[in-house]
Amino acid sequence: MKILCSPLSMCVLLLVSLVALSSSLPRRSNKYGNSNRRDFHFAQEYLMKYYGTEGALVGMLEAPDSPLPPKLREMQSFFGLRVTGRLDHSTMEMMQAPRCGVPDVENYRLFPGTPKWRHHTLTYRIVKYTSHLSRAEVDHVVEMALSVWSSVTSLNFQKTFSREADIRISFELGAHGDAYPFDGPRGTLAHAFAPAEGLGGDTHFDEDESWTMGTSGFNLFTVAAHELGHALGLAHSREPSALMYPTYKYRNPKDFKLPTDDVRGIQSLYGHATTKVPENPRPPAAIPPQPPTHPTHTPHTCDPSLSFDAVMVVGKELLFFKDGLLWRRQSQLNDVRPGYLRSSFPYLLTSVDAAYDVPEKGTAYLFKGSQYWTSRGFQMTGSPRSISDFGLPSRVRHVDAAVYLKDIKKTLLFVDTQFYSFNEPKLKMDEGYPKNIEEEFSGIGGKVNAAVEVNGFLYLFSGSNAYKYDSERDEVTRVVKANSWLGC
Structure with missing residues (x-):
């Protein structure tokens, strides 16, 4: 077994936790594996991934892997389970559910240091498309997912084809150059990085997943809306109804309304939709300085006098x-x-x-x-x-x-x-x-x-x-x- 941790006190804590957990494991095999040792290693991985050190990576939809006391108790408390400190059935079931790859935190909590974009007109680029959906479908879904956040904040989004886009979106297989390889079907579905230079804002989806527009497979809107919340600076919420809750839950894009917990979180970073924030944007290389993106006249969709240009x-x-x-x-x-x-x-x-x-x-x-x-x-x-x-x-x-x-x-x-x-x-x-x-x-x-x-x-x-x-x-x-x- 290989444990990488720093400082030394963290290693000691994990070793003590391993000993405590091993004594808490049930003696008989269960439906999650052929042996208690398999469950134990599964739990160990889960804890290291979601309840160990906090990293910059944020992602949605990762298949769980598990905890060690007191981290096991922390995980049970986060999900509202009975806090037993043991690998009971409900705990293992929660760890098996599709989820996000980011460590779990409190309600709408922000990443360490509260990273956020300093300009409110953000550019995005879809670098690599999936083979499961048409390009038009992916474009439309990403636009809908971004509008989830722009509708309640002062943020605006511009699609660009410049390499210098703030948020770069791509569908990748296995190891793809960011030190966080994907693991095939199910498991980790996607991940994103908090606002920063370089990889900051980048959002990756596992091309091995079955991406769909509906309830079968994994709904791309559901995952994209969550991931882009990470790319804007939100970590996970422990509120089960929140979009930023760690586990996957289908969201219907047609009638989706951003839950209150998510609204509070994103507005703590970027203000309300009516707030006018002074801009000092980083202009993308391929797009010259441009006038405001908001139209001067926005007719209501169902206005009977509406005409088209x-x-x-x-x-x-x-x-x-x-x-x-x-x-x-x-x-x-x-x-x-x-x-x-x-x-x-x-x-x-x-x-x-x-x-x-x-x-x-x-x-x-x-x-x-x-x-x-x-x-x-x-x-x-x-x-x-x-x-x-x-x-x-x-x-x-x-x-x-x-x-x-x-x-x-x-x-x-x-x-x-x-x-x-x-x-x-x-x-x-x-x-x-x-x-x-x-x-x-x-x-x-x-x-x-x-x-x-x-x-x-x-x-x-x-x-x-x-x-x-x-x-x-x-x-x-x-x-x-x-x-x-x-x-x-």
């Missing part, structure tokens, strides 16, 4: 833009959640005028004023260019709406009461344009603010209404409120 499809998601807000509707989650435009497209200004995606090219186009940007998924590519690239007349200084029609491989660009047709394969404007919107799209009166093609139907958004247009019948077949697309 742009709508487009990216992968399996529908994106709805309004000022600085971005709603992402993920069909597999059947859930729509608002976020900030900058979180997904950090190089853009505070809003967009129009947007569309060409799946065959894997490229999206986002318009603002007389310029447009391109992206692959949510990764911006290159510098902004002039909208004159599309062959628009020099008098056109902005585009109101844009939509790509898959069957004919053409993009319609709406400008005031007219529209243009751009041939994507030939990269040139079709002759005979512009045409009048009202004349060509019977039933659509006035300006088109946004447009999107879904399941072969063209949807045109004008003001607070959305018109379903059947191109074969050349007529509007349905009119609904624009906010109905957000579940209202």
Whole structure:
């Protein structure tokens, strides 16, 4: 047996504890192993991992391993078990439960030295994705998990592709370079590091686990929300209802509300959501200094007068833009959640005028004023260019709406009461344009603010209404409120 400890008094304490524990073990085998010695070593590992010295590593969901008196009594007390100082059935059962890899502490306790981020606009980057879920699903879950904390504090989060991100997220196998190797299925599910330079804020998930969006396997939202609490500076809570409680418990992202204990903890570090904290952020290398991430106008999702600046499809998601807000509707989650435009497209200004995606090219186009940007998924590519690239007349200084029609491989660009047709394969404007919107799209009166093609139907958004247009019948077949697309 190898024990590494410092100072010497800690070694003496552990050796005394080992002797005391060995006398407390039951004599007969039980369901947790073929021998008492196996239970004893399992308990010894658990104690060293969770009730020994405090380290900087914080992680969620680690399969338990066990205690020695008086550490055994400390563990039993923490989990609200009967404090017997013995490896009884309930104690072993608790140690077998999936849990976090961080040492256990008091209610919402902070890490030693109270580490926290000194700036309130934090960047994050997903360095390596899992093979169990799509990239869009992982992006969405991480955004939801971060919003759990930003919704009750002054924190803001920006997604970036810079190596200098505050929080770097990755799915790893076994030993992955941080001295805390993963151990295969179950066991340790994930871990994260408290705020600091270097590894600080880094959050790792075990790729050997079965990551899911639901109740089977391990729910990624549940684990990510907990882990990101560690990355922000929270240690474990002994309150069973808390998100920061050490053991795994499924949380439904659709109706999740951060428990009071967690709210108290995170607000002790970063203040309330309404608090305005002076910033001195560390700007990421690849992102130039930018204006505030909060939009100047945040319409209520179910406001009947809500209109969209742009709508487009990216992968399996529908994106709805309004000022600085971005709603992402993920069909597999059947859930729509608002976020900030900058979180997904950090190089853009505070809003967009129009947007569309060409799946065959894997490229999206986002318009603002007389310029447009391109992206692959949510990764911006290159510098902004002039909208004159599309062959628009020099008098056109902005585009109101844009939509790509898959069957004919053409993009319609709406400008005031007219529209243009751009041939994507030939990269040139079709002759005979512009045409009048009202004349060509019977039933659509006035300006088109946004447009999107879904399941072969063209949807045109004008003001607070959305018109379903059947191109074969050349007529509007349905009119609904624009906010109905957000579940209202």
